[in-house]
Amino acid sequence: MSVLDVTLESGVQWIRLNRPESMNAVNGELRAALVAAVRDAERNPEVRVVVVTGTGKAFCSGADVREFASREGAVDAIRGEYERILTGLRNLPKPVIASLNGVAAGIGASIAMACDLRFATPDAALVEAFVKIGLTPDGGATWFLPRFIGTAKAFEIMYTGDPLPAAEAERLGLYNRVVPAESLEETVRDLAQALARGPAMALAAAKRSVNFSANSTFDEALDFEFMLQGVQMQGQDFKEGVTAFLERRKPEFKGE
Amino acid sequence: MDFEFIRVQTEPPIAVVTLDRPKVLNALSPALVDEVTVALGQLDQDDSIRAVVLTGGPKVFAAGADIGDMAERGPIEQLRRDQTGRWAKVTGFTKPLIAAVNGYALGGGCEMALMCDLIIAGDSARFGQPEINLGIIAGAGGTQRWTRTAGKYIAMEVNLTGQPITAWRAYQLGMVNRVVPAEVTIDVAKQVARQIATRAPIAARLAKESVNQALETPLSEGLAVERKNFYFLFATEDQKEGMKAFLEKRPAEFKGR
Numbered sequence: 360m361s362v363l364d365v366t367l368e369s370g371v372q373w374i375r376l377n378r379p380e381s382m383n384a385v386n387g388e389l390r391a392a393l394v395a396a397v398r399d400a401e402r403n404p405e406v407r408v409v410v411v412t413g414t415g416k417a418f419c420s421g422a423d424v425r426e427f428a429s430r431e432g433a434v435d436a437i438r439g440e441y442e443r444i445l446t447g448l449r450n451l452p453k454p455v456i457a458s459l460n461g462v463a464a465g466i467g468a469s470i471a472m473a474c475d476l477r478f479a480t481p482d483a484a485l486v487e488a489f490v491k492i493g494l495t496p497d498g499g500a501t502w503f504l505p506r507f508i509g510t511a512k513a514f515e516i517m518y519t520g521d522p523l524p525a526a527e528a529e530r531l532g533l534y535n536r537v538v539p540a541e542s543l544e545e546t547v548r549d550l551a552q553a554l555a556r557g558p559a560m561a562l563a564a565a566k567r568s569v570n571f572s573a574n575s576t577f578d579e580a581l582d583f584e585f586m587l588q589g590v591q592m593q594g595q596d597f598k599e600g601v602t603a604f605l606e607r608r609k610p611e612f613k614g615e
Numbered sequence: 616m617d618f619e620f621i622r623v624q625t626e627p628p629i630a631v632v633t634l635d636r637p638k639v640l641n642a643l644s645p646a647l648v649d650e651v652t653v654a655l656g657q658l659d660q661d662d663s664i665r666a667v668v669l670t671g672g673p674k675v676f677a678a679g680a681d682i683g684d685m686a687e688r689g690p691i692e693q694l695r696r697d698q699t700g701r702w703a704k705v706t707g708f709t710k711p712l713i714a715a716v717n718g719y720a721l722g723g724g725c726e727m728a729l730m731c732d733l734i735i736a737g738d739s740a741r742f743g744q745p746e747i748n749l750g751i752i753a754g755a756g757g758t759q760r761w762t763r764t765a766g767k768y769i770a771m772e773v774n775l776t777g778q779p780i781t782a783w784r785a786y787q788l789g790m791v792n793r794v795v796p797a798e799v800t801i802d803v804a805k806q807v808a809r810q811i812a813t814r815a816p817i818a819a820r821l822a823k824e825s826v827n828q829a830l831e832t833p834l835s836e837g838l839a840v841e842r843k844n845f846y847f848l849f850a851t852e853d854q855k856e857g858m859k860a861f862l863e864k865r866p867a868e869f870k871g872r
Contacts (some may be wrong), residue, residue, distance in 0.1 A: 514648070571738065574783050583796065590798045 364414070365390035365399075366424045370407035370555030371548070379415025385466050386423035390440045393470075397447035407614065409451065410547055411474055412458035418483060419467025441466065444482035445499055448473040449570060452563035454554045458547040459483035460540070462522070472507065475566065477533065478547050480540040484522035484614025485533065491520045507533045558596035559614030563587075620647040622677055623654045627663040628812035629805060634671040641671045643723040645698060651727075652704035662871065665812035665819070667708070668804045669731055670715035673797065676740070677724025682749065699723075699754035705730045706827075707821050711811045714813055715804035716740045717797045721779060726753060729760040735804040736782040742790070743779025744747035754777030763830050764790050768790065810813035815853035 364375040374396045376383035385393075400406045432549040448455050448470070449458035457463075457471040459479035464486035470479055471485070487495045487504070496517055508523075508531040516523050526544055528534040538546045554562065572580045591597050597614040603610035622633040632654050633639040641647075651669075656665045671677050685698070689773055705712075705727065714731035715721075718739050725742050744757040752758060753774060753854035765788040773780060785791040795803045811819060821844040828840045848854050852872040860867035 373684070496761075552775045564796075567738070581795075583794075586799045590796060 361392070362386075363396060365396050365403060367403075370405065371551040372396075372403070372406040372409045372601040374400070374409060374411045374413075376413040376419055379413075379417075381423065381475075382417035382462070383467070384418035384420045385424040386426050387557045389601050390437070390444070392438050393444045394447070395476040397444055397451065400453070401447065406453065407557075408453055408551045409448075409455045410551050411455065411456050411470060412544075412547070413446070413460050414460070417461040418457075418459045418463040419465075419470060420462065421465025421467050421486075421488075431470075435487045441498055445469060451512075452566060453559070454551075454562055454566070456551055458549065459525075459534070459544060460543060462486060464488060465496070466498045469496075469500050469503065472503035472533075473499065476535050478543060478550075479525045479528070479537050480511050480543050481525050481537055482540070483524075483525045483528075483529050483534075483537075485516070486520070486522045487517050488520040490518060507531070515535055535603075539555055539587075556612060558591075558594075558600065558610075558612040560594055560596060561591050564591060595597075618650045618654065620644070621650045621654060623658075624687075625658075625661070625664060628665040629668065630658050630664045631668045631670065631801070631805065631810040632658075634669075634677055636808060637672065637674065639681070640675045641724065642679060642681040643677050644681040644684055645696065645701065648723075649700055652701065655705060655708045655712075662861055664710065665814075665816050665871070666711040666713065666808035668713050668715050668801065669727070670801050670804065671717065671720075671724070673717055673801070674719035675724075676714070676716040676720035676728060679722030679724055680717045680744065693849075698721065702730070702755040704725070709823070710816070711808070711819055711823060713803045713808050713811075715806045716791075717800050719743075719779070721745055722753065722757070723755055726755040726757050726760065729764065729790075732826075733792045733804075733807060734785075735792050735807065736785060736791040737800035738782055739796075739797040740782035740785070740791075740800075741779040741783050742773075742782075743777065744774050745777040745779070747775060750779040761796075764788075766850065790872050796844055813869070815848075815851070815857060815867075815869040817851050817853060818848055821848060822834075 360377060362378050366373045376389065378384060378389060400409045437476070454476070455474045457474035457477045459471055459477060461480065462484050463471040465488065468485045468487060487500055489494045512531060518536055525534060525537045529537045565579045568580065568584045569588060571583050574581065596612045599612060600610045620636050622635045624631045632651060634647065636642060636647060655667070657731035658667055684741040712731045714734045715733060716728050718741065718815070720728045720740060720742050722745055725744060728742070744753045746757070758770065758774055761773055767856050769788055782791060782794045786794045793803065825841045825844050829837045832840070853869045856869060857867045
C-alpha cells in the first residue's frame with residue numbers, strides 16, 4: 360500500500376494521505392509523493408477538482424517527528440518540497456478542497472490552509488504545536504492564520520499550542536463547514552463533482568484573482584479581474600451560461 | 616523584407632513585432648536580433664506607425680541568447696561579429712517601444728525587454744540574468760540597466776545569483792508598468808501603444824529622448840536637453856493644434872509635423 364493514495368473519479372482527483380499507523384505524519388516518502396501528486400493534478404486536464412484528505416483517525420499529524428529530529432542538513436531539500444506542495448496547491452488553477460477527516464497539525468494544518476475550501480469532522484481540530492518543541496510554525500502558517508482568523512486568534516494558538524476545535528474553526532471562517540464524520544466524504548464528493556462540472560476557466564480565474572489580491576491594491580485587483588473576465592467572455596462557457604440563463608435551463612459547461 | 620525568425624504585423628498607427636522561434640523559446644540568435652533591428656529600422660521610417668509592441672508571444676518572451684551558437688566561440692570572434700553590440704540598434708528606435716512579456720525573459724531576452732520604453736508583464740513573466748550559471752555575465756546591458764532601473768542591490772542579486780524574479784517583484788521594483796493576466800498581455804500592450812499613438816508623434820519622440828537622457832547625463836545637462844526639446848516643440852504644427860484643440864475643448868488631431 361502506498362503512503363499516498365491518488366485516484367481520479369468523475370473529474371475529481373482524490374489525494375489521500377495514507378500512513379494511518381502514524382496519523383499520516385509527513386515523512387520523506389510522503390513529501391515526495393505529494394510533490395508528484397500536486398504536479399500531476401496540475402498537468403492532467405482530466406483533473407478538474409482536487410480533494411486532499413487522509414485515511415484513518417487523523418488528517419495529518421504534522422511532520423514525522425522521528426525524521427524531524429534529525430532533519431539538520433536536509434532542511435533545504437525539505438523546504439523546497441514543502442514549497443512545491445503548498446505553493447503548488449495555492450497556484451493550481453483548479454478548485455482544491457481539504458476534507459479534514461481528523462486533526463490537522465503542523466504541516467498538516469498548512470496543507471489544509473493551502474487548499475481553497477475546508478470541510479471537517481467535529482474532531483478535526485487545527486493544531487500549531489511547534490511551541491511545545493521550541494519552534495516557530497512553518498509551512499506558511501504565520502501567513503495563513505492572521506489572514507484567515509485574525510492576529511489575536513493566530514497568536515493564541517501559536518503561543519499556546521492548544522488545538523483550535525473544529526467548531527470554533529468553523530465559527531472563525533477557517534473551515535467552511537463541520538459535518539458529521541459519517542457524511543464528510545459524501546458532502547465533499549457532492550461539492551467536488553458539482554465544481555468539476557462547473558465553468559473551469561471561470562473557477563481558475565477566480566482563484567488567480569484571489570491569489571493576485573494577496574499582493575495587490577484594490578485598484579490593481581479591480582483591473583486584474585476585469586481583464587480576466589474579458590478573456591472568459593470570449594469562451595464557450597460564457598456563451599453557454601448566458602444562453603442557458605435566457606432559456607431558463609441549467610448550463611452545460613465544457614471548461615472552454 | 617521577409618523575416619524568418621520574427622513576425623511583423625502593422626495595424627496603423629501601431630505595429631507588433633513578435634519573436635517567433637517558439638521551439639527554442641525564442642533564443643536570440645544573431646540572425647534574429649538582426650531581423651528585429653531591421654524591422655524596427657523600417658518601422659521607424661514608416662510615418663503611419665507611431666508606437667510599436669515587442670513581444671515573444673503568449674508563452675515566452677525570450678529565454679536568452681543562443682547557447683549552442685556561442686559555446687565554442689573565442690573572444691576575438693565574439694568581438695568581430697559584435698554579438699551584443701548589434702543589440703544597441705534596438706535602443707536607437709525613436710518611437711515608443713512597449714515590451715509585452717509573458718513567461719521567461721532571461722539573459723538577452725531580459726536585456727531586450729529592458730531596452731524598451733514600457734514593460735507590460737503577464738502574471739507568468741519572469742525576469743533574470745542567468746549568464747553567471749554558464750560562467751559568463753550579461754553582455755547586452757544586464758549589469759547596467761538593472762542597476763539604473765532597480766538599483767545596485769537588486770542588480771547584484773540577479774546578476775550574481777542568476778535567479779529570476781517574478782512579474783510581481785519586478786512591478787514592485789518599478790521595472791514593470793503593469794502586471795496583467797498572461798492571456799491579455801499583448802492586448803494591453805497594444806492598447807497602451809494605441810493610446811500613445813494618439814499623442815503628438817514628435818512630442819513622443821522628444822519625451823522618449825529626454826527621459827533617456829536622464830540616464831546618461833548629470834541633472835543640469837538633462838534639464839537643458841529637456842528645455843531645448845520643450846522650446847523646439849513650439850516650432851511644430853502639432854503644438855499649435857494641441858493647444859487650439861484644448862482651448863476649443865475638442866480632441867486634437869496630431870499629424871507629426
